[in-house]
Amino acid sequence: xxxxxxxxxxxxxxxxxxxxxxxxxxxxxxxxxxxxxxxxxxxxxxxxxxxxxxxxxxxxxxxxxxxxxxxxxxxxxxxxxxxxxxxxxxxxxxxxxxxxxxxxxxxxxxxxxxxxxxxxxxxxxxxxxxxxxxxxxxxxxxxxxxxxxxxxxxxxxxxxxxxxxxxxxxxxxxx
Amino acid sequence: xxxxxxxxxxxxxxxxxxxxxxxxxxxxxxxxxxxxxxxxxxxxxxxxxxxxxxxxxxxxxxxxxxxxxxxxxxxxxxxxxxxxxxxxxxxxxxxxxxxxxxxxxxxxxxxxxxxxxxxxxxxxxxxxxxxxxxxxxxxxxxxxxxxxxxxxxxxxxxxxxxxxxxxxxxxxxxxxxxxxxxxxxxxxxxxxxxxxxxxxxxxxxxxxxxxxxxxxxxxxxxxxxxxxxxxxxxxxxxxxxxxxxxxxxxxxxxxxxxxxxxxxxxxxxxxxxxxxxxxxxxxxxxxxxxxxxxxxxxxxxxxxxxxxxxxxxxxxxxxxxxxxxxxxxxxxxxxxxxxxxxxxxxxxxxxxxxxxxxxxxxxxxxxxxxxxxxxxxxxxxxxxxxxxxxxxxxxxxxxxxxxxxxxxxxxxxxxxxxxxxxxxxxxxxxxxxxxxxxxxxxxxxxxxxxxxxxxxxxxxxxxxxxxxxxxxxxxxxxxxxxxxxxxxxxxxxxxxxxxxxxxxxxxxxxxxxxxxxxxxxxxxxxxxxxxxxxxxxxxxxxxxxxxxxxxxxxxxxxxxxxxxxxxxxxxxxxxxxxxxxxxxxxxxxxxxxxxxxxxxxxxxxxxxxxxxxxxxxxxxxxxxxxxxxxxxxxxxxxxxxxxxxxxxxxxxxxxxxxxxxxxxxxxxxxxxxxxxxxxxxxxxxxxxxxxxxxxxxxxxxxxxxxxxxxxxxxxxxxxxxxxxxxxxxxxxxxxxxxxxxxxxxxxxxxxxxxxxxxxxxxxxxxxxxxxxxxxxxx
Numbered sequence: 001x002x003x004x005x006x007x008x009x010x011x012x013x014x015x016x017x018x019x020x021x022x023x024x025x026x027x028x029x030x031x032x033x034x035x036x037x038x039x040x041x042x043x044x045x046x047x048x049x050x051x052x053x054x055x056x057x058x059x060x061x062x063x064x065x066x067x068x069x070x071x072x073x074x075x076x077x078x079x080x081x082x083x084x085x086x087x088x089x090x091x092x093x094x095x096x097x098x099x100x101x102x103x104x105x106x107x108x109x110x111x112x113x114x115x116x117x118x119x120x121x122x123x124x125x126x127x128x129x130x131x132x133x134x135x136x137x138x139x140x141x142x143x144x145x146x147x148x149x150x151x152x153x154x155x156x157x158x159x160x161x162x163x164x165x166x167x168x169x170x171x172x173x174x175x
Numbered sequence: 176x177x178x179x180x181x182x183x184x185x186x187x188x189x190x191x192x193x194x195x196x197x198x199x200x201x202x203x204x205x206x207x208x209x210x211x212x213x214x215x216x217x218x219x220x221x222x223x224x225x226x227x228x229x230x231x232x233x234x235x236x237x238x239x240x241x242x243x244x245x246x247x248x249x250x251x252x253x254x255x256x257x258x259x260x261x262x263x264x265x266x267x268x269x270x271x272x273x274x275x276x277x278x279x280x281x282x283x284x285x286x287x288x289x290x291x292x293x294x295x296x297x298x299x300x301x302x303x304x305x306x307x308x309x310x311x312x313x314x315x316x317x318x319x320x321x322x323x324x325x326x327x328x329x330x331x332x333x334x335x336x337x338x339x340x341x342x343x344x345x346x347x348x349x350x351x352x353x354x355x356x357x358x359x360x361x362x363x364x365x366x367x368x369x370x371x372x373x374x375x376x377x378x379x380x381x382x383x384x385x386x387x388x389x390x391x392x393x394x395x396x397x398x399x400x401x402x403x404x405x406x407x408x409x410x411x412x413x414x415x416x417x418x419x420x421x422x423x424x425x426x427x428x429x430x431x432x433x434x435x436x437x438x439x440x441x442x443x444x445x446x447x448x449x450x451x452x453x454x455x456x457x458x459x460x461x462x463x464x465x466x467x468x469x470x471x472x473x474x475x476x477x478x479x480x481x482x483x484x485x486x487x488x489x490x491x492x493x494x495x496x497x498x499x500x501x502x503x504x505x506x507x508x509x510x511x512x513x514x515x516x517x518x519x520x521x522x523x524x525x526x527x528x529x530x531x532x533x534x535x536x537x538x539x540x541x542x543x544x545x546x547x548x549x550x551x552x553x554x555x556x557x558x559x560x561x562x563x564x565x566x567x568x569x570x571x572x573x574x575x576x577x578x579x580x581x582x583x584x585x586x587x588x589x590x591x592x593x594x595x596x597x598x599x600x601x602x603x604x605x606x607x608x609x610x611x612x613x614x615x616x617x618x619x620x621x622x623x624x625x626x627x628x629x630x631x632x633x634x635x636x637x638x639x640x641x642x643x644x645x646x647x648x649x650x651x652x653x654x655x656x657x658x659x660x661x662x663x664x665x666x667x668x669x670x671x672x673x674x675x676x677x678x679x680x681x682x683x684x685x686x687x688x689x690x691x692x693x694x695x696x697x698x699x700x701x702x703x704x705x706x707x708x709x710x711x712x713x714x715x716x717x718x719x720x721x722x723x724x725x726x727x728x729x730x731x732x733x734x735x736x737x738x739x740x741x742x743x744x745x746x747x748x749x750x751x752x753x754x755x756x757x758x759x760x761x762x763x764x765x766x767x768x769x770x771x772x773x774x775x776x777x778x779x780x781x782x783x784x785x786x787x788x789x790x791x792x793x794x795x796x797x798x799x800x801x802x803x804x805x806x807x808x809x810x811x812x813x814x815x816x817x818x819x820x821x822x823x824x825x826x827x828x829x830x831x832x833x834x835x836x837x838x839x840x841x842x843x844x845x846x847x848x849x850x851x852x853x854x855x856x857x858x859x860x861x862x863x864x865x866x867x868x869x870x871x872x873x874x875x876x877x878x879x880x881x882x883x884x885x886x887x888x889x890x891x892x893x894x895x896x897x898x899x900x901x902x903x904x905x906x907x908x909x910x911x912x913x914x915x916x917x918x919x920x921x922x923x924x925x926x927x928x929x930x931x932x933x934x935x936x937x938x939x940x941x942x943x944x945x946x947x948x949x950x951x952x953x
Contacts, residue, residue, distance in 0.1 A: 009766075025824070029881050029882050029884055030882075031880060031881060031882050071438075079781070080781060081781070082438070082439060083438040083439070083440070092430070092431065092440055092441045092442075092443065092873075092878075093440050093441045093880075094438045094439070094440035094441075095439065095440050095441070095880065095881060096438075096439035096440060096880075096881030096882075098439075100822075138885060139865050139885035139886075140885050140886050140887065140888060141885065141886035142884060142885045142886065144882060164880070164882040165882065166881075166882035166883075166884050168862070168884060168885075168886065169886075170824050
């Protein structure tokens with residue numbers, strides 16, 4: 001084989017094979033709500049935080065607060081990241097709070113949602129867990145978990161309804 | 176200049192120096208100034224006195240058209256030695272391969288994924304090196320990219336019968352071409368008086384589910400008159416009509432919460448397949464031509480179109496009963512849109528000072544029509560949440576989007592081994608009348624309007640509508656200067672270096688650089704090392720949209736966006752082998768590897784535009800063409816791309832591999848030919864939502880929630896076309912028949928932006944079709 005032809009072949013066949021896959025994190029969609037929607041609204045001194053357990057460790061997926069309109073905002077911050085489950089009069093259920101995390105959640109086993117105090121420096125989850133679910137293989141590249149739990153309200157509790165987490169795995173090229 | 180820019184340039188310069196130093200030992204083959212021996216069966220170059228000076232800017236040429244190019248250096252060069260990665264498709268190849276559209280053509284060019292559909296075919300575009308809306312589309316050197324979305328729909332609007340050649344540059348081309356040449360340049364060059372002496376009439380018809388009941392008429396006339404041909408005319412009248420493709424969707428999103436920037440939520444589907452029926456006929460008319468006298472040429476493209484849409488962007492069929500609202504006549508929901516591009520240009524070119532100085536000036540006017548009627552999201556249905564007329568709007572700009580400009584390109588031969596190419600451009604993009612959106616509005620929503628807004632509420636067929644500005648009037652003026660120095664370092668090595676300064680009243684000054692070395696390694700083998708940069712200005716949609724619009728999905732404008740930039744380092748080797756053998760005319764081979772980097776990519780995140788991170792692109796583009804004695808030919812291309820976004824990771828909605836294999840065989844020499852083209856598009860992924868038909872119904876429809884998201888794999892697709900032509904019947908007629916997607920692949924495109932919000936299902940693409948035509952020349 002002459003030299004030009006050898007170089008041509010080398011260019012065509014060597015480059016595609018040597019590119020590494022790069023992990024860039026996971027996207028997470030959270031649907032969370034109660035029968036009486038306002039119960040999930042923000043408390044002035046608290047916010048919500050979604051965690052996952054990965055290889056026996058706990059990692060934070062994202063923090064948010066919910067205003068009186070059931071709009072979810074990143075915490076701390078001013079970025080709207082979705083809406084807690086609500087059903088406008090005559091309309092369809094609105095839902096879906098979205099997070100992007102740098103954490104590889106491919107091996108995540110469980111997710112749980114907590115209420116955390118604003119300004120805390122402790123990175124570990126509080127003991128106020130309002131929802132918990134086991135992640136199972138969903139459809140392609142997705143783990144899903146149904147969240148079950150109760151939200152404390154005025155000394156009582158209100159159960160979560162229609163609450164679910166979907167983890168979209170950040171894989172590389174197509175299979 | 177950023178430190179990263181400096182590093183890239185230094186790296187390229189070091190590589191250039193290394194190559195140059197090594198080149199001193201390679202004196203065995205001179206750098207070609209003419210075409211390599213054996214390239215083409217064409218006559219020798221004509222002298223300047225013949226009117227076809229070979230170095231005239233944007234000149235014509237009498238050599239083998241496939242091996243020369245204008246766009247890469249704004250003067251003629253062979254594709255082997257030009258300092259860019261170039262593919263040329265000629266009018267003859269367009270006929271032999273049965274190309275129907277520019278998109279169709281780009282599907283076979285390494286470095287491009289052609290004919291990608293968005294919104295179920297509402298836009299049909301080509302993506303370069305894995306990134307959408309990064310290609311500068313030129314018509315005879317005039318930018319026809321829509322600045323409101325940095326996008327060009329390449330459907331039937333430009334008739335292939337009027338095209339002389341298409342020159343495609345893979346990679347950035349910003350120094351020479353300015354705006355939008357981020358990862359590719361496609362220059363569509365239309366025919367002129369040299370291409371036709373007399374009249375040509377083409378009549379064609381076809382059918383099949385891929386293109387139903389299609390018809391075509393094309394009438395061309397060309398000739399030269401007065402003073403030995405000083406007056407030159409070519410004109411083409413062209414009409415294409417069809418009922419479009421029959422498309423089958425696997426489910427129809429009938430209504431839903433409108434996702435980001437509005438809130439997301441449950442969407443309702445008809446969880447069963449649906450196929451378009453009773454389609455609306457579409458028409459594409461175009462009048463293209465050139466009229467020249469001496470050094471002056473008037474060019475025009477005057478189109479009219481009626482582009483029918485059978486499927487809403489959401490996936491709902493627009494041609495079934497869903498379009499009949501409760502009152503029966505409230506809204507015509509057959510999607511009729513039109514985005515024709517009108518171009519008028521006056522060009523002047525001449526050569527002075529003993530042929531050492533060339534000037535080419537072109538003033539132009541472009542009108543891009545914006546007319547989406549309706550811009551349907553959800554068709555009318557019994558469950559529409561807003562009004563009986565469904566959820567969709569009209570989008571129109573009364574005067575369209577106008578562009579006026581002047582290009583001035585010059586070349587100066589400094590010495591026998593040095594040439595300067597330089598020039599300037601100034602143009603203005605003008606959406607003077609803005610763009611208005613009209614949509615149905617409820618009594619409740621009317622109450623929230625201001626008095627001024629309420630004055631724009633009107634009733635049509637019993638339904639209340641509201642008109643508001645979606646784009647406010649906007650003007651953007653751009654000016655630029657560029658200089659490229661081409662220098663032959665030795666008989667085997669040529670260098671070039673270029674710079675461009677781009678100025679605008681809408682964004683910060685931008686500088687672009689380029690550098691290249693072309694090394695004639697031996698014989699007909701060339702090695703190219705290029706460094707190129709490009710940029711893309713923010714689209715009007717991101718800077719001048721009305722963020723307070725109420726009857727349309729809208730975004731928050733951001734007038735502080737930086738331009739997006741690209742830079743690429745490219746290595747190409749090309750060679751001609753097996754020249755002049757007993758059975759082989761030549762084997763042309765080309766392969767390149769490039770690393771491209773996009774920076775400051777503008778993204779829309781929950782309705783807010785911002786400059787995001789970077790995209791690192793690795794690509795390999797290869798082309799082989801074996802030309803046999805007797806006109807037989809086999810060719811193939813391979814394209815690999817890998818895109819790594821600093822925020823998103825690998826782009827998954829693109830094909831990492833595309834392969835084309837084609838050929839032509841003469842059954843009877845130069846009389847009866849067969850051709851075939853197989854395109855393989857590798858697997859792609861689409862972020863979608865799963866429609867589970869077993870789920871409990873909600874008001875008779877299947878609910879789908881945001882957590883029903885999944886990554887859908889779209890299988891590889893094999894697209895085979897076959898054709899046959901009978902040539903020169905009675906010396907005047909040619910008959911041809913082509914079959915498209917003859918394997919009848921059922922296939923889909925993912926959306927361009929890996930979105931599961933509004934775009935939740937893959938877009939169906941056309942199945943098989945057949946088209947035959949007769950051409951007669953007088």
